[in-house]
Amino acid sequence: MIWLVLVVCLGLVGLPWFAALGLTLIAYSASVGLDPLLIMQEFGRIAEMQELLAIPLLLWALALVQAQANPAAPGDAGGKEGPAAWTWSGKWMLQTPGPSATASGSADFAALLFLSSPALIVIWLVFQTVSPSGAPLLQQLLLSGLLAAFCAAVIGVALGNGARLGMLRSGLGRQPRVLWLLLVPFAGVYSGHWPLLEAAGMALAMVLIDALVRRGLDVGTAVALLLESLRAFGRLALLLGLGLAWFALVFDLGVERQWLNALIVHLPSPFWANWLIGLWLSAVWILAAWLLRPLPALIIGAPWLLPASLHSGLAATLISLITLLSLYAGDQLRAAGRGGDLSARRLVVPGLTVLLLLAMPDVARWLGD
Amino acid sequence: MTDGSSWLAAWDHADRQWRRFEVLVLVALVLGLLLVALGRWMLAAVGAPVPAIGDELLRAGALWLIMLSAAQACAQCCDESRAKPLNRSHLRWVLGLSFAAALACLLLMSAALRYLLFDLHLGSRPLLGTSMGWWLLPLPLLFLVMGLRLLRRSLDTAEAQP
Numbered sequence: 001m002i003w004l005v006l007v008v009c010l011g012l013v014g015l016p017w018f019a020a021l022g023l024t025l026i027a028y029s030a031s032v033g034l035d036p037l038l039i040m041q042e043f044g045r046i047a048e049m050q051e052l053l054a055i056p057l058l059l060w061a062l063a064l065v066q067a068q069a070n071p072a073a074p075g076d077a078g079g080k081e082g083p084a085a086w087t088w089s090g091k092w093m094l095q096t097p098g099p100s101a102t103a104s105g106s107a108d109f110a111a112l113l114f115l116s117s118p119a120l121i122v123i124w125l126v127f128q129t130v131s132p133s134g135a136p137l138l139q140q141l142l143l144s145g146l147l148a149a150f151c152a153a154v155i156g157v158a159l160g161n162g163a164r165l166g167m168l169r170s171g172l173g174r175q176p177r178v179l180w181l182l183l184v185p186f187a188g189v190y191s192g193h194w195p196l197l198e199a200a201g202m203a204l205a206m207v208l209i210d211a212l213v214r215r216g217l218d219v220g221t222a223v224a225l226l227l228e229s230l231r232a233f234g235r236l237a238l239l240l241g242l243g244l245a246w247f248a249l250v251f252d253l254g255v256e257r258q259w260l261n262a263l264i265v266h267l268p269s270p271f272w273a274n275w276l277i278g279l280w281l282s283a284v285w286i287l288a289a290w291l292l293r294p295l296p297a298l299i300i301g302a303p304w305l306l307p308a309s310l311h312s313g314l315a316a317t318l319i320s321l322i323t324l325l326s327l328y329a330g331d332q333l334r335a336a337g338r339g340g341d342l343s344a345r346r347l348v349v350p351g352l353t354v355l356l357l358l359a360m361p362d363v364a365r366w367l368g369d
Numbered sequence: 370m371t372d373g374s375s376w377l378a379a380w381d382h383a384d385r386q387w388r389r390f391e392v393l394v395l396v397a398l399v400l401g402l403l404l405v406a407l408g409r410w411m412l413a414a415v416g417a418p419v420p421a422i423g424d425e426l427l428r429a430g431a432l433w434l435i436m437l438s439a440a441q442a443c444a445q446c447c448d449e450s451r452a453k454p455l456n457r458s459h460l461r462w463v464l465g466l467s468f469a470a471a472l473a474c475l476l477l478m479s480a481a482l483r484y485l486l487f488d489l490h491l492g493s494r495p496l497l498g499t500s501m502g503w504w505l506l507p508l509p510l511l512f513l514v515m516g517l518r519l520l521r522r523s524l525d526t527a528e529a530q531p
Contacts, residue, residue: 014466016446018439019473026476039477040484044505047431050424053402056434060399194410201406223396230395231445234438241435 003028017296021242028249042245049125054200059229061204067225068216123320126302129247136316139192144317243299250303277312278358282326289330318361325354391437398434429504436511443515447522460526467523474516481508
């Protein structure tokens with residue numbers, strides 16, 4: 001537990017999260033006499049994750065679409081209408097400041113999930129690492145995410161938050177052709193016909209060809225957007241790479257098993273156990289995202305929370321959705337706290353969706369199975 | 370070059386050159402990745418098997434892409450903190466934290482270097498020179514670059530101390 005406290009403290013005082021993880025891992029290896037080259041051995045495994053390579057291609061394609069939709073402010077995530085949902089989804093996950101502080105609303109969140117959220121890809125990769133046998137297929141996860149997105153959008157509109165949906169629609173309406181070009185490859189991913197990397201390559205190629213044919217974008221802007229997307233990807237991948245070594249450390253310490261024993265020994269019937277563990281999982285993720293921000297919270301908390309929830313009987317797709325929704329809610333609370341607007345409405349949509357998923361767990365696996 | 374400022378100017382100049390190199394390699398890598406993705410898609414579409422060399426290339430490209438992107442992100446972070454005015458108490462924090470982050474990078478660099486030189490699975494034979502060694506090469510190299518950038522940032526902060 002001391003190592004968890006150490007990494008959280010180092011991060012909270014302002015050290016970059018990758019440096020906090022690196023220093024903790026080196027301190028741990030020195031204290032138990034492990035060779036620190038094992039850290040690099042774990043880090044190198046990130047190169048095996050080919051799905052991760054889809055993220056820079058997707059981010060660049062989405063940034064290009066955004067730049068064509070808002071030619072007056074290329075590279076600006078939001079312009080006057082606030083961040084476009086796709087750019088925002090990348091930025092929310094990748095820790096750049098701003099988007100979560102200015103954007104909220106169920107429609108944005110719907111798009112966050114719908115556009116094959118990179119966050120779902122990261123959660124899936126984490127699952128593959130911490131519990132390969134229990135990990136769902138990526139396609140299952142994306143399909144489940146789609147349903148959660150629709151739920152969130154419907155609840156959001158019902159709560160009178162439709163203005164944001166209108167804003168999103170008007171944003172999409174500016175460049176419907178480019179958007180359709182981007183969505184066509186996703187149809188291949190969702191239907192299970194194309195692997196993610198190939199589909200991301202297709203999406204990027206189509207957007208690039210479209211921009212070239214219509215001369216809607218100059219090379220300088222395209223390269224600037226590429227670099228911006230890559231910087232975001234670099235931050236994510238560096239953290240995830242050291243996260244792999246962190247996962248190995250947690251399993252080495254056996255902390256995950258201690259959590260498990262403490263959690264599931266005295267639980268009541270399976271139905272209530274699912275409810276209790278689901279709510280507990282949601283609360284811990286909200287707190288962690290509020291305290292640490294979503295991505296570090298996910299990397300640091302995953303080796304404890306995901307296997308513990310999985311072994312308690314919750315379905316992997318359900319856990320993934322609760323994780324995503326709760327991280328989002330925690331981030332929104334953090335943004336609200338900074339802006340001085342501590343409105344409970346920010347928690348309503350993800351909160352209701354979590355409750356809905358817990359009440360009807362099969363919903364989470366609607367098409368995935 | 371005898372005084373400190375000349376050294377720092379030379380350091381900054383070398384960093385600018387290296388950043389240009391990073392951008393060139395990154396653009397080439399992403400275009401290469403795009404070609405590989407499209408090639409694999411086409412092969413799958415016609416039902417042909419994807420050659421094993423494709424996986425090896427992706428593995429190598431992935432690590433170079435990740436580390437170069439991280440180094441670019443690190444450079445951007447340092448630029449932003451240089452441009453930001455800081456008060457006295459913040460200066461101490463930034464100095465300490467930049468130094469700690471630089472230390473983390475340099476320690477990771479040394480671990481990566483040892484990994485390249487003494488891989489455990491190969492019975493202490495060096496990985497450098499094997500095909501795996503080439504795709505692992507960016508690990509020590511770019512952790513060193515990030516460490517130096519963060520060190521430069523802490524030197525900047527130290528200079529700004531009243």
